[in-house]
Amino acid sequence: MNLTERLAAQPMSNPRADRVKDVAGLAGRSARSKRGLFLAEGPQNAREALARHLESPCVDAVYVTEDALGRHPDIAALLERVAGDRSVFVRLVTREVLAAMSDAVTPQGVVVVCPSLDVAAEEVLAAGPRLVAVLARVQDPGNAGTVLRAADAAGADAVVLTAGSVDVYNPKTVRSTAGSLFHLPVVVGADLPELLRAAREAGCGVLAADGHGDVDLDRLQDASAARAAGAEGVDAVYDLARPTVWLFGNEAQGLSAQEKALADHRVAVPVHGRAESLNVGTAATVCLYASARAQRRGADRP
Amino acid sequence: MNLTERLAAQPMSNPRADRVKDVAGLAGRSARSKRGLFLAEGPQNAREALARHLESPCVDAVYVTEDALGRHPDIAALLERVAGDRSVFVRLVTREVLAAMSDAVTPQGVVVVCPSLDVAAEEVLAAGPRLVAVLARVQDPGNAGTVLRAADAAGADAVVLTAGSVDVYNPKTVRSTAGSLFHLPVVVGADLPELLRAAREAGCGVLAADGHGDVDLDRLQDASAARAAGAEGVDAVYDLARPTVWLFGNEAQGLSAQEKALADHRVAVPVHGRAESLNVGTAATVCLYASARAQRRGADRP
Known part of the structure; x- marks a missing residue:
């Protein structure tokens, strides 16, 4: 499924879905360390995570609102480039779902889930x-x-x-x-x-x-x-x-x-x-x- | 009433007292601007406010817990020096009262009320x-x-x-x-x-x-x-x-x-x-x- 198909699908709209809870749970240290994942929120982090991903895979999933995609064409372009990569799960979400996933007081339209990056x-x-x-x-x-x-x-x-x-x-x-x-x-x-x-x-x-x-x-x-x-x-x-x-x-x-x-x-x-x-x-x-x-x-x- | 007498008095212990609400209200911008007062919290601010007050009056009131006075003998010494100054209201308060006055997530034992300091x-x-x-x-x-x-x-x-x-x-x-x-x-x-x-x-x-x-x-x-x-x-x-x-x-x-x-x-x-x-x-x-x-x-x- 390419990006256009993925984004043409209905946005995830149930803030109480298990996947939403899984993402939101990464705000807690124990869930992060158990699952080896973390949240990168906001356009600036999304941009840098996706740019790095093109050189060296570091993105598991991207959840983004239609609004945010419209406001940040550079992020849409980066998503287009990673879309062929089956290891990245990209989904459009409603504002309510994004707010439920986000730890920020003012969620900024995009949440990226990444595996831990630290090195020895x-x-x-x-x-x-x-x-x-x-x-x-x-x-x-x-x-x-x-x-x-x-x-x-x-x-x-x-x-x-x-x-x-x-x-x-x-x-x-x-x-x-x-x-x-x-x-x-x-x-x-x-x-x-x-x-x-x-x-x-x-x-x-x-x-x-x-x-x-x-x-x-x-x-x-x-x-x-x-x-x-x-x-x-x-x-x-x-x-x-x-x-x-x-x-x-x-x-x-x-x-x-x-x-x-x-x-x-x-x-x-x-x-x-x-x-x-x-x-x-x-x-x-x-x-x-x-x-x-x-x-x-x-x-x-x- | 000198500092010793003031501090020998019973600490303020009612978190619902009007004075406590008045102090706590200064966390809001409109109350601050209406009353021309603001809150300076924590030992570092208290120390600097009191030191400045000795050169040029800038402290209206000091609320401090017994604990904090014990932990910060330098603040106790500064309070001793301003104690003769009737314009400064100094009161011992319980931890509950201090928490009710404070805006901080972790109140640090002392709250100072100061008049606005800005100049032209x-x-x-x-x-x-x-x-x-x-x-x-x-x-x-x-x-x-x-x-x-x-x-x-x-x-x-x-x-x-x-x-x-x-x-x-x-x-x-x-x-x-x-x-x-x-x-x-x-x-x-x-x-x-x-x-x-x-x-x-x-x-x-x-x-x-x-x-x-x-x-x-x-x-x-x-x-x-x-x-x-x-x-x-x-x-x-x-x-x-x-x-x-x-x-x-x-x-x-x-x-x-x-x-x-x-x-x-x-x-x-x-x-x-x-x-x-x-x-x-x-x-x-x-x-x-x-x-x-x-x-x-x-x-x-x-």
Whole structure:
């Protein structure tokens, strides 16, 4: 059955159907982990999931309203391209069914069901990553998603969540990634000491973002700019152009003393005003962009 | 009645008392605007509100549980210092009363009632600001709070919300500022063209954060670093060390064409990975930190 036939069929209209309940159930962590599936909601996630699916299968099912198809011709075009693929189940649904499937307060017309995407840490490290963001026990779904999106924007090679972190497949996290979950490899449930041992063997330095850290990020950036400009004998405790794993801590308590001790340096993002600290999304953005800039400059070095 | 006497009195224990309903009512925008009051919840906000109150009165009432007082001796000490001030009403409350007053899912033991703090744009501009963040029709309470906190951390002189933005006194916004609302002047309900006209008269340049902008933020930063290092004839369309007003747009649609046209330049934060864009909190952080760094370097210039 091609897409036209599928979409010509009557839309699913019974919000109490078993399939609807199955999809809605993926809002819960235990159902997700038992079934190895998660929900990606909204046009941005649908677009990125389908685009990735064309390179490497990652979509199980797509439920979409007629309205949403009309509003997003690019998604309709992507659906057309995956329609030949029997492994993807595509169905038109009524607004009521979509609302029943969705976890969002304001459902946005399309819900995609995907198998879990996380990969093993070994796989990420074997690829020789230059920039990796590690979330150590970050609890807030929105924060985790924001860091993932910022890591993607900064061109990071992977994001790692340690054991005890929020579930990266939480619908709120997935929504706040705005599709970035489909852009870069994600590792979950990592043991931090083990991960860092392996990352060092793969040639990475390790920096901890720490408001009370003794190394100032601006100094590292200035040193990196001076080095790139050809200055000799630049003195800095760490070369930001190196392959780097950044550690970001829990939003309430930050990194623990043990977690900080695992890093080569504890780096503070300068706070110029009277704010006591930055939130984890903000701090991660500044740190990852600082590394990305230094690395891109470093790549131009003779 | 001093603090000891006040706190020795029986805690307020009736969650249905009129005073409790009055406080809880401040979760609603119309009650806030009618009464000119807002809620600041949690220890971080309480601490910053009370610290500011000692310099310039901004606290009407404090409701706190015995538990929270025990957990936060610094707040107890601050309350001791404001206790002589008859204008501040301080009462011990039971957990049930605190929960009834609070808007938070997990109330944190202390609720402060404050009069609105916003100031007129003229006042901000008369002080000769060097860095101002303008939120143009930002709708999400958490995003607005995150930008306010990032602006504080970057050392901005003020934050402005245009007409049609989320209410800065929304309890969710106040919570996500983590106290920054008490650190820097906030202007609300601004008319954008009028504000920018006055800001230019006060010597400010105007930059719009725009993912599709034709000016690259990294280039401006490189030029600023080169200039600070004494390079001659540095060519850049805008000197980041100038006093600057940054415009940040609505999270879904970004800045409108008219809003963008009001700026001197439309500046893109580089996106290195495959993320389509940054969220407004992330973009604002990168832009404001870039200006802050250039201005601090500029201040050292001979």
